[in-house]
Amino acid sequence: MEKKIKLKIADMKKHYKNGDGVDGINIDVHEGEFVTMLGPSGCGKSTILRTLGGFLSVDSGDILIDGVSVKSLPPEKRPTAMVFQSYNLWPHMTVYENLAFGLEIKKIPKNDIKAEVERGLALVNMSGFEKKYPGQLSGGQQQRVAIARALLLKPSVLLLDEPFSALDAKIRSQMREELKKIQEELNITVVFVTHDQEEAMALSHRIVVMNKGVIEQIGTPEEIYDRPASQFVASFIGEMNFLIQNDGSAMAVRPEDIVITKGEVEGQICGRVRTAMVLGHYVEINVEVGNQVMKAYVTRAIAEEIKPRDVVSLLFTKTCKYCA
């Protein structure tokens, strides 16, 4: 059965006065799907998210949610809820007031609001913080409350604009995991923006890789990682070696797809070991091939035998080729 399309972005274009912007954006997001827009800063991913939330108007094309065009609706009328990078919470309101705010506007009875707020806080493990002010919470706690607040609005699509980028690494991965859990529990449709490819891989059903205002590739994390559609995607996602061929094209191979054998082997590429670095359960080996350096990941057992300045042969188990 074909899944229902929750959010449709059709041939959308948005240009700023300075010429930056996005062009030809077509994305379908299915119900219950977690889609991440990934790309370097300035690639246009936040622009798309802000047009979804209604904070930016579009120049042309359309945005449909549940089959209805929302492109001319202001944010307060859209069935979306957004979590921002920072300063999400209203500093002069308690956690309770922050969560109740949107519900009060919807004229929900007081008792129901109370129950909803409690439920929302429980969902993000923040029960008992009702009376605190945002200034009294840590960054991670604030973002949890922000997520609960967005969820209480019961949005058709939840939008998150780099919500964890201001947090430190440990909290970030913890928050990531919790978000994933909540998303699966509630089966909510999410559009997530990040420049962190690891975060994108960990969270998403599908990833939209963007560069310079256009979509480079849409696919599952596996598709994106295994079959990058362009050299940009290949270099942006994960580690990738590029071997420039004689015809000017590039052969791309991931470090884990390289098998290293000591000595020269007929038909394989030869090189000399530059460095070998232990990175925990695996070892990174850098090999000089001509005037290029190839990076390979090998197990520690194999690495035991390889020392710097050794001559080795490289076998590529999987490659991609990109035209110049």
Added chain:
Amino acid sequence: MMKEKVFGKIFPYLLILPSLVILAGVVFYPIAASLLRSFELEEGGLGLDNYLYFFTDKIQRDNIIYTLQVVMITVLLAVGVSYFLALYLRFSNTWTSRLIGRLYLLPRFIPGLVAVNGMITVIRDSGLINRISRLFGLEIKLGLMYNSKGIILMNLWFNIPFATMLLAAALSKIQNSSIEAARDSGAGKLQILRTMILPLTYRDIFITATFVFMSNLGSFTTPYLMGGNNPQMLGISLYSQFNNGHYERAAALSVIMFLLSLLSAVVYVYTNMKKSEWEKGNG
């Protein structure tokens, strides 16, 4: 080494010493001197008569009430207009708002006397507006001169730029995402103003109001050139007490004006000290 340590301790006080000495000479001493003089009676001896005069004499009492009225109306209008102007500058991103943002401080750079005389030339019953109206066969007389309307208009000219500057600074501290999150939650413009922007800036509004209050309470040039004969603002009243040689009464009136200013200074200090629960932060 010991000596240097002592010096290091004294050093900061030495730095503020010059300003303290100046302050003592030009602020504390005159205040103390006026205070003492205000209790001296013209016919000799000490007493409160100079103060009682301003509260029992009908003309003087009217002057005090009139001054407070003019100042309060000025405060309300100046802060109100400035708040909306500051909101416009903060949240509108059109070329007109940018232009106004660059120009609104301009009146501050025009010397007071020049501005007052310029305003008079425009609004007096035979002024620019009247002359233009006559070109169209009309006879518009604004009737703004020699009464409180003209004074208030002039006060607005002086105070709106200053109040706008303070309020714009306060509004710039509100994060865009705070406002966007509120819109996202379904709040309309008025709701955002009422529930977000006003509570986040109410203290700055009070501070601005006290500044406007204090700077207008003792104003002289504007009421002198634009005000009527009765009632008069306290600045003019003080001037005539002084001119008529009632130095003791003038001193008492200065003290009264000082106390009125102090009242708003108390409001200022109080609002500044009193941090709301949410501003206390962690620990």
Added chain:
Amino acid sequence: MMNKIIGNTKRTAAIILSVSLGAMLIGGCSAKTTAKADGGKKVTVWAGGSDNVRIQFEKQIEQFNASQDKYTAELQFITSGTGAQGLFDRVVAAKKAGQSDTDYDVIELGGDEISRYVEEGGEDFFVALDKSKIENIKNLKVESSFRNDLVVPYRGTTVVLAYNSDTVPEPPKTTEELYKWIKDHPGRFAYNTPGSGGAGGSFVTTSVYNFMDETALTSTDPANKEKWNKGFDLLKELHPFMYKSSGKVVYPNKNQGTLDLLANKEVDMIPAWADMAITQIKKGTLPDSIKITQLSPSFTGSAVTLGIPSIGSNQDGAYAFINYMISPEAQNTALDTMAAIPVIDFSLLDQELTKSIADLKIDEFRISSLGDLGSQLYEQWDKEIGTLE
């Protein structure tokens, strides 16, 4: 290393301190700079008021310095608006602070101001004048109305009736005609509040004192207050016919306030200082159609005087300067630059110049000097007339 830093801080601190203390000393004591340094040559003259007064003094001082080489006069001028109050306050404060040997060698003061100076600064505020040191005093025609033992008048000013000759072809000649004209032309006459300027002050004073003996005008006898009623009744009677703005009678502040109304044709007639009116007509700030005339009995004027504060440092130079100021040359300059009424015998003056003030009817030059009564009169006006609806 540490010592070095502290050493540097020390030096910096010393520099900052000495600079700021130095600035304070300079700022606080500018009036104290003694004239002794140049061998008693410098005479500092203090005056205040509007710009034409400054121009007059600058010219006279230039001529004084060129006429002899014993003294060099220097002007310290306090422009009005920044406060003529300023000079009074400064000199009195210096006296009270027990300063001596200051550079307040000569100060200019209005005829009526002397009582305030003596009241606040003490009887010994001014040097009792040794008339033998002022040779030109023999030509003096105008007595200083008050304390001529302490001050010497050097120019006179009088209030006149200024009117728009386009709308008033035949101006009133007597006070009776004036009062009739006012009532016949409601809203076309204005006088400024007496406390804010002498033009309105003179109108009020003459309105009141014309009902009394001529000698009362130069008397400080408080008993005269009893006779003010008639005058105040007249002012009350005239009140409804004064200039109105948005339906309410208004008395503008300052001499210039009524001159502005006249210039803008909001009124046709005002009492004004002759020197102000004449210089403004000359400059074009008042239109050509504005003319001046004197009534009979005339408005009052006053003499502006010079005095030698006892805290000055160059009394001989001060005498010399005062003597010069009542010389024909200085009097011609005052007449030319600010239409001032000369205080010496007219026959000694440039006849071309005296023509320009022929309208003023100097022979009727009246001086009022009521001392403290003057401010009481104005105060009563504030209470009784200023508060009328």
